[in-house]
Structures are given as structure tokens and as C-alpha cells.
Amino acid sequence: MAYFQSLGLSDYGSWASIISLVVSFITLLMVFSLKKKFMFRSRVEEHQVSLREIASKLSLLFESFDNNMGEIGDALEIAEIKLRNLEKGATDKYLLSNISQARKQINNFGSKPSFLAKFTHSPTKESIARKAYTKINCVVEELDNIKKELVVG
Numbered sequence: 001m002a003y004f005q006s007l008g009l010s011d012y013g014s015w016a017s018i019i020s021l022v023v024s025f026i027t028l029l030m031v032f033s034l035k036k037k038f039m040f041r042s043r044v045e046e047h048q049v050s051l052r053e054i055a056s057k058l059s060l061l062f063e064s065f066d067n068n069m070g071e072i073g074d075a076l077e078i079a080e081i082k083l084r085n086l087e088k089g090a091t092d093k094y095l096l097s098n099i100s101q102a103r104k105q106i107n108n109f110g111s112k113p114s115f116l117a118k119f120t121h122s123p124t125k126e127s128i129a130r131k132a133y134t135k136i137n138c139v140v141e142e143l144d145n146i147k148k149e150l151v152v153g
Contacts, residue, residue: 040089041150047086048143051136054079058133065126072129073110079136080106086139095142102135 057075061068080103087099109128123131 036089044143044147051140055136076106098138098142105132105135
């Protein structure tokens with residue numbers, strides 16, 4: 001109590017300035033968080049449609065996997081870019097899990113097999129691409145659930 005009585009007006013001003021700086025910083029963080037959520041929510045349908053188109057294209061390309069290997073790789077790379085962008089704004093743990101699993105499968109498809117892969121039972125490029133396709137479809141379904149929650153809530 002004696003401390004507050006000994007303070008002068010400039011001391012109160014200094015404390016108020018420090019407190020306002022902290023409040024401003026917290027407000028800035030909250031604004032960026034809201035912006036991130038808003039940007040994600042406003043583009044949910046766009047991401048869903050584009051990933052669904054890529055999955056549809058992959059489904060057609062799988063009919064002749066060996067002949068379409070380059071196009072499959074291209075489609076998976078585009079999907080990886082879209083998933084990376086989607087991952088930035090996602091907050092749902094199931095969506096994030098599916099995105100990271102899809103990206104992992106896509107990266108496995110693009111990586112070169114190790115020397116030991118020739119001698120061990122390792123998955124083929126086709127099975128890796130099909131797993132990536134499945135995970136992309138899982139992400140699309142999660143986005144559909146999020147879109148429904150946004151409409152209801």
C-alpha cells in the first residue's frame with residue numbers, strides 16, 4: 001500500500017504504458033489467429049473441390065499405371081502443394097493427421113527406392129500412389145465434415 005502512495009503521476013503513466021503494450025501484443029496475436037481461421041474457413045470448399053478433382057484424375061490414371069506414371073507423379077505433386085497450403089490453416093486434429101499422412105505417402109512416391117529395397121519386400125510405386133490417393137480422399141471427407149460444421153455452427 002505504501003508503494004502505491006509513493007508513486008508519482010509519471011510512474012502511473014509508465015505502468016499504464018507497459019500494460020497497454022502487453023494488451024496490444026495479445027490483441028495482435030489474436031487478430032492473426034482470427035485471420036488464419038477466417039482464411040481457412042473461407043477456402044474450405046475450394047480446397048475440397050480441387051482435391052476431389054485431383055483424386056478423380058488419379059483414379060482415371062490408375063487404369064494404366066505404368067503408362068501414366070509421369071502424370072500420376074505430377075498430380076500427386078500438385079496435391080502435395082495444396083495439402084501443404086491446407087495444413088497451414090487447419091486446426092482439427094483429424095484433418096491434420098490425414099493431411100500429414102497423405103503428404104508422407106506423396107513424398108514416399110517421389111523418393112527414390114533405397115539400395116536395400118531391391119532385396120526386401122518394400123511397397124511398389126503403385127501401392128504407394130494408391131495409399132496417397134486414399135489419404136487424399138480422407139482429407140476431402142474431413143473437409144466435407146468441417147464444411148457441414150461451418151454451415152450448422
